[in-house]
Amino acid sequence: KAGVTQTPRYLIKTRGQQVTLSCSPISGHRSVSWYQQTPGQGLQFLFEYFSETQRNKGNFPGRFSGRQFSNSRSEMNVSTLELGDSALYLCASSFSGLDTEAFFGQGTRLTVV
Amino acid sequence: GQQVMQIPQYQHVQEGEDFTTYCNSSTTLSNIQWYKQRPGGHPVFLIQLVKSGEVKKQKRLTFQFGEAKKNSSLHITATQTTDVGTYFCAGPWGGGADGLTFGKGTHLIIQP
Numbered sequence A: 001k002a003g004v005t006q007t008p009r010y011l012i013k014t015r016g017q018q019v020t021l022s023c024s025p026i027s028g029h030r031s032v033s034w035y036q037q038t039p040g041q042g043l044q045f046l047f048e049y050f051s052e053t054q055r056n057k058g059n060f061p062g063r064f065s066g067r068q069f070s071n072s073r074s075e076m077n078v079s080t081l082e083l084g085d086s087a088l089y090l091c092a093s094s095f096s097g098l099d100t101e102a103f104f105g106q107g108t109r110l111t112v113v
Numbered sequence B: 001g002q003q004v005m006q007i008p009q010y011q012h013v014q015e016g017e018d019f020t021t022y023c024n025s026s027t028t029l030s031n032i033q034w035y036k037q038r039p040g041g042h043p044v045f046l047i048q049l050v051k052s053g054e055v056k057k058q059k060r061l062t063f064q065f066g067e068a069k070k071n072s073s074l075h076i077t078a079t080q081t082t083d084v085g086t087y088f089c090a091g092p093w094g095g096g097a098d099g100l101t102f103g104k105g106t107h108l109i110i111q112p
Helices: none
Strands: A005-007 A010-013 A019-024 A031-038 A042-050 A053-057 A064-068 A074-078 A087-094 A108-112 B004-007 B010-014 B019-025 B032-037 B044-049 B055-058 B061-065 B071-076 B085-091 B106-111
Touching (some): A005 A087, A010 A019, A019 A108, A031 A074, A053 A064, B004 B085, B010 B019, B019 B106, B032 B071, B071 B085
Parallel strands (some): B010 B106
Antiparallel strands (some): A031 A087, A042 A053, B032 B044, B085 B106
């Protein structure tokens, strides 16, 4: 079966701009989680969506937001980009959430200049 | 404070030597998962442990969940160059409100 697809793979943005990242989960998976990965902080949880509802949210500022569509595809948006937002953004899908295996996409590498 | 501690942060081994990484929690967990991330890649699920004292094996990999469900370990026997990568433990620390929380990971470097 097809894996988790994230687009785009790479992005370069300027400070102050906004960006939207997309994630298509594995067919049948209703839970989509987003993570930010940096060398210093490791993998940090952003939020989780399940059946179009945000179920959990990590400790990130309100500039980070997301949504999930009826087909389970998810998007995350970062507004007013800062240099510190440069990171690998990973999306993970699972059948029901935290208690089940998570399948990660290849990630979107965001560079803010 | 940090709810999960994973050690060591880096581990250099000669090919053929064994490797172990440990994950220690301040709280009891309902389950713990292990992931591997190759350089330049994304995390890939290895296993999930649920029961107290559980031991699971995958070829050269042995996973253990502590009796108190507060710690876990991953042991690799006779490492190979294909084992290179970062190994993460992950669990629903914070009752799940923080999502699947990952440890900082152990970077395994293998010298041929």
